[in-house]
Amino acid sequence: MVEPTPLRSRRAAPEVRQADILDAALAEFSEHGFEGARMEDVARQARVSKGTVYLYYPTKQALFEALIMRDIAPRVALASVFLKGYDGPLEPALMRIVEMVGAAIASGKLPVYPKLLIAEAQRFPALAAFYRREVVGKMLEGLTTLFDRALARGEISGTTGEMAAHLFIAPILKSVMWQLVFAAAEEVPFAPEPYLKAHVQLFLRGLNHA
Amino acid sequence: MVEPTPLRSRRAAPEVRQADILDAALAEFSEHGFEGARMEDVARQARVSKGTVYLYYPTKQALFEALIMRDIAPRVALASVFLKGYDGPLEPALMRIVEMVGAAIASGKLPVYPKLLIAEAQRFPALAAFYRREVVGKMLEGLTTLFDRALARGEISGTTGEMAAHLFIAPILKSVMWQLVFAAAEEVPFAPEPYLKAHVQLFLRGLNHA
Amino acid sequence: MVEPTPLRSRRAAPEVRQADILDAALAEFSEHGFEGARMEDVARQARVSKGTVYLYYPTKQALFEALIMRDIAPRVALASVFLKGYDGPLEPALMRIVEMVGAAIASGKLPVYPKLLIAEAQRFPALAAFYRREVVGKMLEGLTTLFDRALARGEISGTTGEMAAHLFIAPILKSVMWQLVFAAAEEVPFAPEPYLKAHVQLFLRGLNHA
Amino acid sequence: MVEPTPLRSRRAAPEVRQADILDAALAEFSEHGFEGARMEDVARQARVSKGTVYLYYPTKQALFEALIMRDIAPRVALASVFLKGYDGPLEPALMRIVEMVGAAIASGKLPVYPKLLIAEAQRFPALAAFYRREVVGKMLEGLTTLFDRALARGEISGTTGEMAAHLFIAPILKSVMWQLVFAAAEEVPFAPEPYLKAHVQLFLRGLNHA
DNA sequence: CATGAATGAGGATTCATTCAT
DNA sequence: TATGAATGAATCCTCATTCAT
Incomplete structure (x- = not known):
């Protein structure tokens, strides 16, 4: 019936x-x-x-982990392939990266994974470790390769590739967090694009960019 | 009973x-x-x-808010007084700041407030707004003043005080988040001090520091 | 778990x-x-x-309200149909009503709703209003119709149908309350049947019943 | 300090x-x-x-009981003295009683004890017993005496003093409960005075009042 | 495979009662 | 006597998880 x-x-x-x-x-x-x-x-x-x-x-936790795995692997692979394969001048590459981040922020389609990870890292150490290794690690590897090549070419100087990679991503992380945390609280939203472009310029100048 | x-x-x-x-x-x-x-x-x-x-x-929320209020007001006041009163050369001031952050990270007494805020901002918009205004805002104001004076003195050039402030704090934020999120997951812990010092040097060079 | x-x-x-x-x-x-x-x-x-x-x-309140609704609607409907359809002499109808009440009291299956309503009316004004309208109102309507017809027939005189209805139910309410409140405290239980029958007789005599 | x-x-x-x-x-x-x-x-x-x-x-219960005791004893004593001492014609006495009740209802100073008792009788059987004995019992005694005398005088006939007392108080109880329960829910408040006066008249007629 | 009714441990919150001062 | 800070048992409600169908 x-x-x-x-x-x-x-x-x-x-x-x-x-x-x-x-x-x-x-x-x-x-x-x-x-x-x-x-x-x-x-x-x-x-x-x-x-x-x-x-x-x-x-379990709920398994769902959470599966979610992270699904969305992150392909993106990381893509980015990694791009970074490792790239052998051109530094500035356009960095600009392209920050433009993509800026566009993501502007589009409102910012992935919330970093925020979720920060919030839940303590609860899921295995997840944090995975993220550290597979996401952050791979990205840093790619960037390190990028900067090492530039150092080898004499395009920049004064630091190591790894250090440069870590320094380079800091304002990107800040922009993402800023958006995720303060977006609703800002009267005048902080525009990420000019900020990130200024970052690239200042960063390259600091690295004695030719 | x-x-x-x-x-x-x-x-x-x-x-x-x-x-x-x-x-x-x-x-x-x-x-x-x-x-x-x-x-x-x-x-x-x-x-x-x-x-x-x-x-x-x-309520639980009232407890959470009281906690944030208690620990943040005095620190912000201290830091703000220092930054606004300071009128010496830029480099030692920045170094002192990153040394304090580095020491806090190393001591394990890192305040978890940033992490809590990031995790709970969506749940407590009022709290995020408060933090944005009273903590982040005051700190950025102080730093902006610092950089504006250095710009006025001709000590640095090539950007605005506000932009410099935003760029300066990014690696500090990254260090703190790194520690809070990945501390347990790192085989070789990422040492914040050398990183932050390299940041200051690169940053100043990027600003055409005299 | x-x-x-x-x-x-x-x-x-x-x-x-x-x-x-x-x-x-x-x-x-x-x-x-x-x-x-x-x-x-x-x-x-x-x-x-x-x-x-x-x-x-x-919620607990929803449960309470559902309870009242379930048990009351059908009873009221039944009683209302009986009262409005009845067009015979007054005395047997009133006797039948008080007999039913007396039997309910004697059987111990007295509905506790009136007591609950009295106790909780202040907490649930909406419920009190519902009860007033759907239960008490409908019953009084039915009784008013009954007495109005008897008045029209000249069977009784000296008041209005509505007043008669209100006066008629008072001893019924008293019997019910008495039972609910004092049942446990009475050495010699107050028998409702003779009381209610005396009520009908005295009531009809008061109304100049032919 | x-x-x-x-x-x-x-x-x-x-x-x-x-x-x-x-x-x-x-x-x-x-x-x-x-x-x-x-x-x-x-x-x-x-x-x-x-x-x-x-x-x-x-305890809270002791407070509740003390409250009932304090407010009820003197009122009951007063009423009882009046009723037992009274030896005049019935109608003015009954009218005076219902006028007092009507005034109390109209003044909004209706004592809430009956409602409290009804609501809490099951929780406090001892209290219910006390109320039954000291309050209701004494009042009924007084009224019974009143009606017995009227019967003895031949002023009324057709029932016992006790039954008359029980029948007489029913509409009073109804009026009080009505006010306490439905006051807030009534669009057109039910006026107790005309109702109670009609009650006295009908009641006396029913008792073959001379 | 898919469903969703049923479960019950868990946690925020309340408030009668106690007792050091 | 009088105070009010402190207690913790009690209770409503939530929601991850299970399993009969």
């Missing part, structure tokens, strides 16, 4: 469902943090039942 | 109790974040009963 | 569970009043878990 | 304090019922400390 009215065609491919679930999880974790996110809301937003979420991800 | 077993002499000065409670709250919020912290644990760590915590702070 | 021990077969019809829960709520509210009733006890008595109660009734 | 600023002269006579406390208790119990009333609010309203309340009344 009861006629179930599936909200979607009864069988979407499992990959599709998993993607929906992770999308929903991203939205919920972003908005409420790990503790604050409710599995029920994830399920509803993914248009599946609570049980289905548990079918693919046995 | 109630059989009280005083955990300590019935009368410590209320200020002492409040301080104990806030200390305990700092520890618990730092370790578990806002959601994860349990009022019961705060009470236990402060060696008072749950009821006593509520005697002074009517 | 959760180890469910189903207290009954996992699937009773939801209507059955809701009925069980409302039955349990009636018992608990009757015995302890609104504040005194514990959701846990309601759940235990309904042989479901606390969570299940909240599944159907999101 | 701390200079206590007593809210009143340090030592008011204990009787005065007790009276203040009971006044406050009446207000709080009336508004919130037994469970809902908070000892702290009673203390604040009586302008004493919580400890002082407990000095005179060891």
Whole structure:
């Protein structure tokens, strides 16, 4: 007598469902943090039942980790390939990087992963370690290679490639955090693009850029 | 029905109790974040009963806010006085600042407030606004004054005081976050002192420091 | 972390569970009043878990209101139909009414709603208004119709139908309250039947009943 | 160093304090019922400390009982003396009674004891018994005497004095409850005076009043 | 595979009562 | 006597997780 009215065609491919679930999880974790996110809301937003979420991800923590894994690996791979393959002059590369970050911030599609990681690192040391190794590590490696080559070419001088990499990313991190934390509280929003471009210029000058 | 077993002499000065409670709250919020912290644990760590915590702070959120307020006001005042009163050469001032940050990181007594703020900003917009205005704003003001004077003296050039202030703090923020997020995950801990000193030197060179 | 021990077969019809829960709520509210009733006890008595109660009734107040609604609507409808459809002589109708009340009191199955309403009216003005309108109002309407017809027939005289209705119910209310309040305190229980029958006779004589 | 600023002269006579406390208790119990009333609010309203309340009344229940005792004894005594001493014609006496009740209702100073009793009788059987015996019992005794004398005089007939007493008070009880429960919910407030006067007339006619 | 009703441990908050001062 | 800070048992409600269907 009861006629179930599936909200979607009864069988979407499992990959599709998993993607929906992770999308929903991203939205919920972003908005409420790990503790604050409710599995029920994830399920509803993914248009599946609570049980289905548990079918693919046995715990809330597993869902969180899967989310991080999914979204980060391809981006890191892309960036890493770009950085390691690049052998041109430094300035355009750095400019391109900060332009991408600036555009991401401006578009409002800023990934909330850094914020989530900062907030939840203590709760999930394994996750922090993973992020440190696979994300931050890979990115720093790529940047270090970039700067090492520039040093070898004599394009810059006065530090090591690794140090340069660490120094270079600091204002990027600051811009991202600023946006994530203070966006709502700022009367006059702090524009990241001019800031990041000034950073590149000052940074290169500091490195005796030819 | 109630059989009280005083955990300590019935009368410590209320200020002492409040301080104990806030200390305990700092520890618990730092370790578990806002959601994860349990009022019961705060009470236990402060060696008072749950009821006593509520005697002074009517809600968990009020406790959180009181904590932020207590620890931040005096530090900001101190730093602000120093920065606005200072009129000497730039380099020693910047070095002193990064040395203090480096020492704080090394001592393990790093304040967790930035991390807490980043994690909870969305939940407490008012708190984020307060922090933006009273802490970050005051510090940036002080630094802006510092750089403006150096610009006026011709000690540096090529940017504005405000931009310089924003650029200067980025690696400090990165160091602090790095420590708070990755400390446990690092095989070889990233030493902040050399990094911050290199930052100052590169930064000043970038500003055409005389 | 959760180890469910189903207290009954996992699937009773939801209507059955809701009925069980409302039955349990009636018992608990009757015995302890609104504040005194514990959701846990309601759940235990309904042989479901606390969570299940909240599944159907999101708050204690919602449970209370649902309870009132469930039990009152059908009774009022029945009584109202009877009263409005009746067009015979007055005395047998009034006698039948007081006999039903007397039987309810004697059977111990006296509905506690009037008592609950009196106790909680201040806390739930909306509920009091509902009760006034849907229960008391409908009953008085029915009785008013009854007396108006008797007046029109010349069977009684000397007042209005509405006044007669209000006067007629007073001893019924008193009997019910008496039972609910003093039942346990009475050495010699006050028998409601003779009282209510005397009421009808005296009442009709007062109305110049032919 | 701390200079206590007593809210009143340090030592008011204990009787005065007790009276203040009971006044406050009446207000709080009336508004919130037994469970809902908070000892702290009673203390604040009586302008004493919580400890002082407990000095005179060891528990909340004791306070509640003391309150009932204080306010009821004298009123009952007064009414009882009046009723037992009265030997005049019935109608003026009954009219005087209903006028007093009507005035009390109209003045808004309706005593909330009946409502409190109804709400809390189950929780405090001893209190219900006391009320039944000392208040209701004494009042009914007085009324019974009144009606018995009228019967003896042949002023009325057709029932017993006790039955008449019970029947007479029903509309009074109804009026009081009506006011306490429905006052806020009524668009057109039900006026008790005409109702009660109609009651007396109909009641006496029913008793074959000469 | 998918569902969603059911579970119950957990945690924030309240408040009657105590007792050192 | 009088105070009010301190206590902690009690209770409402939430939500991650389970499992019968």
